[in-house]
Amino acid sequence: xxxxxxxxxxxxxxxxxxxxxxxxxxxxxxxxxxxxxxxxxxxxxxxxxxxxxxxxxxxxxxxxxxxxxxxxxxxxxxxxxxxxxxxxxxxxxxxxxxxxxxxxxxxxxxxxxxxxxxxxxxxxxxxxxxxxxxxxxxxxxxxxxxxxxxxxxxxxxxxxxxxxxxxxxxxxxxxxxxxxxxxxxxxxxxxxxxxxxxxxxxxxxxxxxxxxxxxxxxxxxxxxxxxxxxxxxxxxxxxxxxxxxxxxxxxxxxxxxxxxxxxxxxxxxxxxxxxx
Ligand code: AMP
Numbered sequence: 001x002x003x004x005x006x007x008x009x010x011x012x013x014x015x016x017x018x019x020x021x022x023x024x025x026x027x028x029x030x031x032x033x034x035x036x037x038x039x040x041x042x043x044x045x046x047x048x049x050x051x052x053x054x055x056x057x058x059x060x061x062x063x064x065x066x067x068x069x070x071x072x073x074x075x076x077x078x079x080x081x082x083x084x085x086x087x088x089x090x091x092x093x094x095x096x097x098x099x100x101x102x103x104x105x106x107x108x109x110x111x112x113x114x115x116x117x118x119x120x121x122x123x124x125x126x127x128x129x130x131x132x133x134x135x136x137x138x139x140x141x142x143x144x145x146x147x148x149x150x151x152x153x154x155x156x157x158x159x160x161x162x163x164x165x166x167x168x169x170x171x172x173x174x175x176x177x178x179x180x181x182x183x184x185x186x187x188x189x190x191x192x193x194x195x196x197x198x199x200x201x202x203x204x205x206x207x208x209x210x211x212x213x214x215x216x217x218x219x220x221x222x223x224x225x226x227x228x229x230x231x232x233x234x235x236x237x238x239x240x241x242x243x244x245x246x247x248x249x250x251x252x253x254x255x256x257x258x259x260x261x262x263x264x265x266x267x268x269x270x271x272x273x274x275x276x
Pocket of ligand 1: 039040041042046047048050051158159160161162163186187188189190196197198199
């Protein structure tokens with residue numbers, strides 16, 4: 001693929017340095033216009049772009065970041081193999097009308113390195129579901145989100161409810177820091193066959209990709225979820241139903257959330273659904 005030069009960017013501005021982004025943000029904020037922010041790890045798909053679209057209908061300026069945050073990967077292999085499709089991402093973001101893309105290096109986000117970073121009090125959220133199966137993951141999410149949010153200081157933050165517990169963790173971070181940021185939890189975008197869009201889907205083999213639809217079928221047929229998943233060769237981390245506001249365990253009932261995490265081959269997929 002040809003290298004995308006800055007000249008190929010028509011309207012979107014690309015910043016790699018925090019100081020440059022900071023300067024641009026200061027100018028926009030002086031005009032009093034609200035900033036919407038969509039943080040991502042790249043390998044973008046329609047799910048990510050839906051967040052950009054929602055931000056654009058809410059805020060005059062939309063900033064997106066692409067940063068594969070090393071501190072949130074509890075499995076080093078998952079970090080090394082995380083898909084990168086930067087040229088395609090830039091084209092998608094520009095087409096969607098994103099105003100700014102922030103594309104920092106690790107040293108820009110963590111100038112003092114990634115060892116001995118600060119810790120956050122996430123309470124019970126850190127011991128259940130994703131917190132239980134991915135130790136340290138949510139500390140990493142908070143470490144990068146604190147840095148990104150402190151820099152961008154958005155009025156509105158747009159995140160996907162596909163990462164249901166992550167939204168709750170980031171809401172908690174916003175409360176801990178007393179920031180006046182409105183977190184919008186946006187709907188899950190799915191493939192036509194129901195599979196929730198995810199950057200990790202790119203790593204599925206064609207057979208695994210076909211079997212992966214079992215997660216959606218399992219969410220819609222909870223009494224048979226375990227069988228549906230094992231028949232499709234999934235290795236299950238959890239199938240749980242919980243209160244949609246608190247994530248306290250709950251029987252499967254209207255308004256509760258059902259959450260699944262399971263491995264298809266090497267790839268760990270998560271999904272959830274509010275029960276009708
Ligand atoms: P990621 O790049 O995986 O860190 O995701 C960046 C943001 O996109 C997060 O807020 C995700 O929850 C959101 N996201 C990922 N997949 C989807 C999807 N299928 N539908 C809606 N939002 C999504």
